[in-house]
Amino acid sequence: MKEVLQSQPVEEYHCWVDSTTVLYWIKGLATWTQFVRNRTKVVPEKGYLKWHHVPSSDNPSDQGSRGAEPRKLGELWFKGPSWLSNPGKWPQQPEVLLTCEVEKECLKPKLEKQLLAKEKEKNLLVDQLLHRYASYWKRLRATAFVRRFIDNCKKTEKRKGPLQTEEFQVAENVSISQAQASHAAKSDVNRKKSEDGILRCAGRVPGYHPVFLPRDCKLASLMIQQVHEQMLHGGVSITTCRIREKFWIPKL
Numbered sequence: 001m002k003e004v005l006q007s008q009p010v011e012e013y014h015c016w017v018d019s020t021t022v023l024y025w026i027k028g029l030a031t032w033t034q035f036v037r038n039r040t041k042v043v044p045e046k047g048y049l050k051w052h053h054v055p056s057s058d059n060p061s062d063q064g065s066r067g068a069e070p071r072k073l074g075e076l077w078f079k080g081p082s083w084l085s086n087p088g089k090w091p092q093q094p095e096v097l098l099t100c101e102v103e104k105e106c107l108k109p110k111l112e113k114q115l116l117a118k119e120k121e122k123n124l125l126v127d128q129l130l131h132r133y134a135s136y137w138k139r140l141r142a143t144a145f146v147r148r149f150i151d152n153c154k155k156t157e158k159r160k161g162p163l164q165t166e167e168f169q170v171a172e173n174v175s176i177s178q179a180q181a182s183h184a185a186k187s188d189v190n191r192k193k194s195e196d197g198i199l200r201c202a203g204r205v206p207g208y209h210p211v212f213l214p215r216d217c218k219l220a221s222l223m224i225q226q227v228h229e230q231m232l233h234g235g236v237s238i239t240t241c242r243i244r245e246k247f248w249i250p251k252l
Contacts, residue, residue, distance in 0.1 A: 002048070016054040018062070023096045026051055053093055054081070066204050136226035139219075144171035173198060176211060179219040211247045223247065 002013060017023060025040050043049070056062055058081040063073060075082075083089035133139040144167045152158045173196055180199050190202040191212050200209040213220045228239045 012050065013048050014050050014052060016052050016059075018054050018056050018059045020053060020094055020096050023051060023053060027096065052090070053096075055091055058083075058091070133222070136219075136222035139175065139222055140168060140171050143175055144168055147171055147174065175219055176213065179213060179217040182217070210244060213247055220247075 002010070025036050026043050058076070060077050060080055063077050068077075083091070133142060141163065144163050147170055148159055148163070148167060176198055191199045192202045192209075194200050194209070199212045201212050202209065213223070224239065224243060227242050228234075231238050231242055
């Protein structure tokens with residue numbers, strides 16, 4: 001805009017974001033990972049830019065990202081916040097602090113990297129068990145039978161016969177919990193534990209809270225293979241859409 005409006009009497013340039021995490025990144029108060037470095041290194045070069053925080057309730061772009069219907073877009077979408085042209089009424093700026101979201105993109109010290117390496121070694125044991133099964137359903141059936149055996153050892157009434165639907169559901173929840181616990185789930189997606197103890201994505205779309213699965217876990221690969229076969233090898237886009245009805249795997 002500055003280059004295009006060179007002939008106009010523009011004295012100040014203000015940028016607004018609704019994320020205090022982004023403001024912290026821009027200030028360069030720490031050493032970031034390559035992902036953040038590549039996106040913020042050009043910001044200091046444009047010293048004429050002044051960065052501010054806009055509340056989510058006054059952010060027009062939020063309406064578009066939340067799937068609002070065109071007929072429901074009001075003055076905020078077309079003209080922006082009412083206070084935008086009056087600096088005296090601009091919202092009070094929050095204190096930009098180091099948060100958990102900010103720390104995700106900080107370069108980790110060598111000691112922390114060593115601890116992560118040891119944790120990865122522990123995860124290999126779980127992956128070895130998963131590699132024994134060539135398909136998701138075989139893995140699920142084996143887990144269900146193991147759970148039934150454990151339950152039968154504890155109860156006087158023994159369950160026999162074919163596996164029931166609820167047994168498959170319990171086996172799936174157990175497998176997902178193990179995968180989430182045994183892999184370092186690093187992602188920008190907000191996650192919350194549901195009543196069944198499974199991490200789910202807490203997005204902005206109402207009613208859509210898919211199960212979060214780490215990208216590098218074997219269980220995710222088995223699920224992708226299973227869905228791909230169910231979709232009759234219909235392609236990446238069809239498989240991805242089907243999986244994301246229930247699960248969220250980063251960078252699938």
